[in-house]
Amino acid sequence: MEITSILEDQRIKSHNISVEFEFKEYLEIADNILNNNPFQRQRVKSSSSVYSLLRDDLKVGCIIPPIVLAITQKQFLIPQNANKKELAKSFEAFIKSNTSNILILDGLQRTYTIIDAEEELLRNVDKSAINHFHHNRLRCEFYLGIDKIGILYRMLTLNTGQTPMSVRHQIEILYSDYLNHATDGIRLIKEIDEKGPRKKGEYSFKEIINGFTSYLMRDYLTFDKTDILGNIKSLEKLSKENNDYDIFQKYTMCYHNLQIKFQELAGNWTFDDSEYGQLSGPAYGKNAISIFDKSQSMTGLGAAIGFLVDQELIDGFDDVISNISEIKFTTEISSSLIDLLFKLDDIRKYAPKIGNAQRAYFYYFFRELFNKAGDSYLVVNLAIENAFKRYRQNA
Structure with a gap:
């Protein structure tokens, strides 16, 4: 590995280290990156013929555009006036020990194609061709210590005009590390883990991601790449906001505390259509948990908090979290x-x-x-009624 340049990206406050790898060196870390992040394993099926041509070209030593990666959470110290050879050795060791914190921002399909080309050569057992392939070189750029909002910004700008990846999916990639541990009594679970009944504090990772995306996008509906690229000012605000604390964690904690409060207020109440009247179909939810533990309420919450922050009606998630305990009903809860x-x-x-x-x-x-400026503030029954009026006015 050879370091060719070190630059600072002043927009996202991150160092960018440009390196040259031999294919064999890059493949050693690429396998670990993909294995440690299952959300990055998607291939582009529609362009298989294009990548087939690239696979053949790679075997004879074609040059491809640089692959761009980010190292999250960990920071690599760059000493002043460091010797590039010595720096390269320490940086290579740093990369190999932190593959679980590396994301491919641009070049995922190229990475898969390099892997496929190696697998073809290994099947053919042509030692000379394999040796030649392994010594071919490619360029990579590493963003160091970049925060997740900065990564999202770079992922979107780097991939503009290429094979689309939804904003929601990119956010899912960035926050997949939350699946590995429980925090503050909250556990996020994948779809394959959701077969049994959920325990208190367990939420669908996919649905939490939907809600957080709605906060970032200020929109409770579907999202695409152009939405966020068309609103750079919002990203700048979010980048500053994220420097103070992890807004994903704050969103999740806000939603969790709301769930606990609604359950506390509703107690053991359940809906019985034989007692309360007939609906046109199945009830949206039978109790407080099932009413609010859905993607619709999660995305509604995210977009609503984003709106109130932008209108300077609240200061942010901490403002909401600190007042959840004051939520009440002024009529009979049932x-x-x-x-x-x-x-x-x-x-x-x-x-x-x-x-x-x-x-x-x-x-x-x-x-x-x-x-805080409305007459429904922290009063559930008033919010139910006034929200319905607003919905009908805007439907």
Whole structure:
């Protein structure tokens, strides 16, 4: 490995180290990067013929554009006036010991193609060709100690115009490390882990990601790359916000504390249509847990908090979290929750896209619930009623 340059990206406050690898050196770390991050294992099937041509070209030594990577969480100290050969040795050791913290920002399909080319040569057992291939060189750029909002910014700008990867999926890649451990009584679980009943504090990683994406995008609906690229000012605000604390963790804690509060207020209440009246279909939820433990409420919460922050009606997640304990009902709790279910049933009957309509309702619900300037502030039954009025006005 050879270091060719060290530059500073002043936009995202990160050093960029440009290196040259032999294919064999890059393959040693690439396998570990892909194995440690299952969310980066997706291939582009539609371009298989293009990558087939590239695979053949790589065997004879073609030059490809640099592969761009980021090393998160860990920082590599770059001494002033360091000798490049000595620096290269220490940087190579640093990379190999931190592959679990490396993400491929640009060049994932090229990486797969290099791996495929090596596998073909190994199957053919041509030692001379394999040796030639392993000594071919490619360039890589490493962003060091970059925060996750900075990584998102770079992933989006680097991949503009290429094979699309949704903003939500890129965020899923960045925050996949939260699947490895429980924090503050919260455990995020993958879909394959969701077969049994969830325990207190367990949430779908996918749905939490949806909610957090709604916060970043300030939108409870679907997201694509152009949405975030078209709103650079919001990204700049988020980058500054993320320097103070981990906003993903704050969003998750906010949602978790809300769930606990709603369960505490509702107690053992359950909906019984034989007692409360007939809905047009299955109830949106049978109890407080099932009503609020859905993607619709998670995305509604994220977009609502984003709106209130932008309007300077609240200071951020800490502001919301500190006031959750004050949430209350001023009418009978059961009648308010029944009213909520009938309103959601009414939305279902007339909405062209039910899921989007439900997200819109919860967006207005959380806007009402946490807007300090509104008359529904921290009062659930008033937020239920006023959110429905706002939904109908804007439907």
